[in-house]
Amino acid sequence: MAADRDQIRTLVQQPVEALQLELKTWIDPRAADGIAKIVKAIFAIRNRNGGFLLIGFDNASLLPDPYAFDEPVETVFHVDVIQGLVSRYTSPSFEISVTYQDRDGQFHPVISIPEGVTVPAVIRRDLAGNGGKKLLTEGDVYFRTFNTNGTASSARIMPADYADLLDVCFENREADIGRFLRRHLGGVGSAATLATALGLESKSTQLRNRAFAVIGIGKSASDDAMQAAATEEERKRVKDALTMHVAMVLDPIKPDALPTQDFLNRIASSNPNFTGWPVWLDSRGFTDKKSRPYVVDRVWQACLVDLDGGWSQHMEFSRYDPQGEFYLQRVMQDDLTEKVPPGTALDVILMIYRVAEVLAVGTSMGRALGWDIESEAGFAFRWTGLSGRTLRPWVNAFRSFGTSGNQSRSASTDAFVQVPIDTPFSALAPYVASAVAPLFATFDGYIPSAELVENSVRKLIERKMD
DSSP states (O other): OOOOHHHHHHHHHSOOOBTTEEEEOOOOTTSHHHHHHHHHHHHHHHHTTOEEEEESBOTTTOOBOOOOOSSOHHHHTOHHHHHHHHHHHEESOOOOEEEEEEETTEEEEEEEEOOOOSSOOEEOSOEEOGGGOEEEOTTOBEEEEEOTTSOEEEEEOOGGGHHHHHHHHHHHHTOOHHHHHHHHHTTSHHHHHHHHHTTOHHHHHHHHHHHHHHHHHHHHHHHHHHHHHSOHHHHHHTTTSOEEEEEEEEESOOTTOOOOHHHHHHHHHHOOOOSSSOTTOOOTTOSSGGGSOEEETTEEEEEEEEOSSSSSOEEEEEEEETTTEEEEEEEOGGGSOSSSOTTSEEOHHHHHHHHHHHHHHHHHHHHHTTOOTTOEEEEEEEEEOOTTOEEOOOSOTTSOOSOTTOBBOOSEEEEEEEEETTOOGGGOHHHHHHHHHHHHHTBTTOOOOHHHHHHHHHHHHTTOOO
16 A cells, blocks of 8 residues: 555544554564554454554544654664564465654654455464463454444454455455446446336435535535634635535435434544545544534534645535535635646546545445445535636646646536445446546536546555555
8 A cells, every 4th residue: 555645644643543544552563462463453454455554642642652662663663574574474465564754753653554455364373472371363353343432443353344344355356246237337327227227216316406405505504614714814715716515415314313422433433544634534633623523403513724834725614414414515625736826727637536535435434324235325516616727637747638728617517426335445436437527528528538537546545646
């Protein structure tokens, strides 16, 4: 897993435990008990289809712990040391990487565990500690799962977790026929025809209407929150900025659901964290208390404003309704960067990444919140601030797709796509293509190739974005 530097930096600056992100205090990879903890964590994340292990953090406070060793962190947690533990205790073996990221003058190891597991990682030999106590047992399987209070933890796999583990393996093998069909039919004309033949059109219409209603409600709530959270100058700066409005609605509605901490824990823990600043992120650990989520009318809300010119600028608003309705409003990076003048550009591949992330995170949340695997998620998109903007690969000028200069004369556009929540990440490309098509068509009729979308989605889920 080759995470980019911005993602690693964000993970260390704003760590939040999730199914694919675990925090550990300073543990000694040279001592038996430290080896056992590291191996269990890495194996559990591997079996959850990859992620990250951050060392040197208290998982309760999410704050850094004082460094515990005499030797430099790069020596104690050298990649050869950690890779040696993986190779010695796992079957089959896999390759990890280690990055060292500074926070407050102290470097922290970030161990990246690759995705793509098709056979579960299993402990291949015993490890005994002081007094002969067995710390690792040959044949054990570890897995990242939710415990009783809804937070993520690494533990010996329980019977209830085997379905998830098998899903991960099957998804990577693309051996499930139903998912294979969705990969080739999802979000395209033939899928719509199939839905009509099966009598699902009315459900699709209901989801669409609900989703766009949520965009209206969310936009109104965002306006109120931004009035209080942002200065007049900040609001003026983004008045005509490129903004993505997203609503996700889950079927069926859960009318009695409450905005509990357990609900928020499951949202946070299920986020795959594909990017350094993921959609529907958990801001409970943010230093700025104004950025933390709060409850209004039985719905969690969070308003994040940071336009001070630091290493990362953001302006967004989120709503999390436990009944099954979610909203996100985000000012896009195209207008928060110094690489291009505001109001002038839209990077095609960057937008594909963001839309794919919305679908991946949304369906992952739906599964974690207990919606049945046969449930559907309806995603409504609205993009504003398009007029006068041109397609331009400003993130990486070398990844040209032959359309630089295509201009939009539309102020905004909408899209809707319906996704089964058990759709594997690797099968999301057709849905992403369907979602972005109306947006890109406003730019002189441009439609990205299926290959471009497929490759971009793959890079996102493999965390190999360029």
